[in-house]
Amino acid sequence: MEDVALQLKALLFPAIADIAVRSVDVDVEKVRLDAQCTTAGAACPGCGVCSTRVHSSYLRFLADVPSAGRSVVLQVRVRRFRCGNTKCPRRTFVEQISGLTRRHGQRTERLRSILTAVGLALAGRAGARHRQCLRVLVLDREGKAEPPALPEEKTDSPWRSERFANRVRARHATVHALLEAGHSRRSIGRQLQMTHRTVKSLADAAKPEDLFRGQWQHNRTSILDEYKPYLDERWDEGCTNAWKLWEEIVPLGYRGSYGRVSAYLREKRTSPRPVTAQPPAPRAVTRWILSRPETLTEIEQLRLKAVLANCPELDALTGHVRSFAHMLTERQGERLPQWLDAVRQDDLPSLHTLAAGIDRDCDAVIAGLTLPWNSGVVEGHVNRIKMLKRQMFGRAGFDLLRKRVLPA
Ligand SMILES: [Zn+2]
Structure with missing residues (x-):
């Protein structure tokens, strides 16, 4: 048994001298290591004098580096010592295992350094999400494990207006509370200033959700539903006339009104989706022009x-960009004047502005285009800092930003 404990100690805490593993408890999700400090005494952090007078002891639960997909909790019994030095302001102090624990720390030092590295690399919330993949169990104040983050639930209300829904929920609850308290429906109506019909509908509904019908529901079925695919198809073909489409679906069996068809098409008309095939986004075209062909x-x-x-201006622009x-x-760089002349010959106002700007500083631009020296290194650093700054937006505070810019 002694041998096993020694082997465990060598396996789990190779670099830490004064610790003994007492037991290991493995569960489906968690490994609990029961350990203890082996020194006879400890040095007071206030005055440095060693003390062996034990005052009391208690258990600490520290999150440790996960093992084989399980999170690891280190359970350590720590002792509180009395400081023997009468000049020391501390009366008692708690021992720390060097290289493993620190005062008030809820993680072992090795887990702390991993989390710091993740935090610096990924910044703020991305790091916190990544922590879940690392299966790191972080203890909260009460010593309970944080549950793994659930996927975000979408509020799935059947109603369009949440405010209205909440009001009805409250009214429903009030009416049912009064009913349970023995009030009659007539008295409830008088107290809440509701008509008899309102009280009746609230009282008859077992859940507030039962009260929502018709216009308050999101996904009402419509008599038009069956014909929507046909309408969509005709719309995409370019037929957007509601009257014509109504005339087309009536022989197919549609028995609803023209108004419904017209309302459906109005929605399509005002939606941002265009009727015909989408032209490429300016951003995409810009990328195509600026990339190496x-x-x-x-x-x-x-x-x-x-x-x-389809666009001679863009064609000309692409030629200039590529040259x-x-x-x-x-x-x-010697070809620059030639390029400027070519640009001026085309009717591209924004390139003319660029050409005028280059003209003002022509020698420098030619030198930049010819000589091997450049400010690439500086630009690289500026770019890195800007990248870090933008990555951090909305994620964490200035302290972490500072740390990432300076040492990382
Ligand atoms: Zn002391």
């Missing part, structure tokens, strides 16, 4: 080609 996929190249065929990129990557 050989890195675009075949589909992207085809779509870019279609865009350029500038060539000049920049091949360091051919």
Whole structure:
């Protein structure tokens, strides 16, 4: 038995001298290590004088690094010693196991360093979410384990207005409370200033949810539902005339009103979804123009080609962007005046602004496009700091930002 305990100690706490493992309790989700400090006494943190006079002892539960998919809890019996030094302001102190515990700490030092590394790498909430994958059990104040985060529940109310729903819930509860207290429906109506019919409907409904019908429900079935796929299809084909579509679905068996069809189409008309195939987003086109042509996929190249065929201005712009990129990557600054002339010949006002800006500082730009030196390293650092700053938005405070910018 002694041997096993020694082996366990060597396995679990290779770097910590003064600890003995007393037992290991393995459960489906958790491993509980029962351990104890083996020194005879401890040094007072106030004056440094060693004391062996035990005052009392208690259990500490520390979260430790997880093992084989289970979270690990270290249960340590720690002793409180009396400080023998009469000049010391402390009367008693609690022992700490060096390299494993610290005052008020709820995690072992090795878990703390892992969490710090995760926090610095992922920043704030992303790190907290990642903690769940690490199966780290973090104890809260009462010493209970935090439950694993549940997937966010969507509030699934059958009603459109939550405020209205809450009011009805409250009224329903009041009426039922009064009924239970022995009041008659007539007296309830008088007290709450409700009509007899309102009291009756509230009293007859077992749950407030039963009171919601009709217009208050989200997913009411409509007589038009069956014909919606047909209407959608015709809409996508370009037929958006409600009267015409109504005339088309009547022979198919639709027995509802024209108004319903018209309301359905009005919704489609005001929704942001366009009628025909979506043109590519400006952002996507920008990326296609700014990327090296050989890195675009075949589909992207085809779509870019279609865009350029339909827009001579964009075609001209793409030519200028690519020749500038060539000049920049091949360091051919001497071609800049030629490029500027070419730009001025086209009717592209925003490029003209750029050209005017370059003209004001032409020598510097030519040098930048020709010489091997650049401010890339500085730009890289600036970029890194901006990236960190933006990653942190809404996640954690200035302290963590400072730590990530400085040491990480
Ligand atoms: Zn002391």
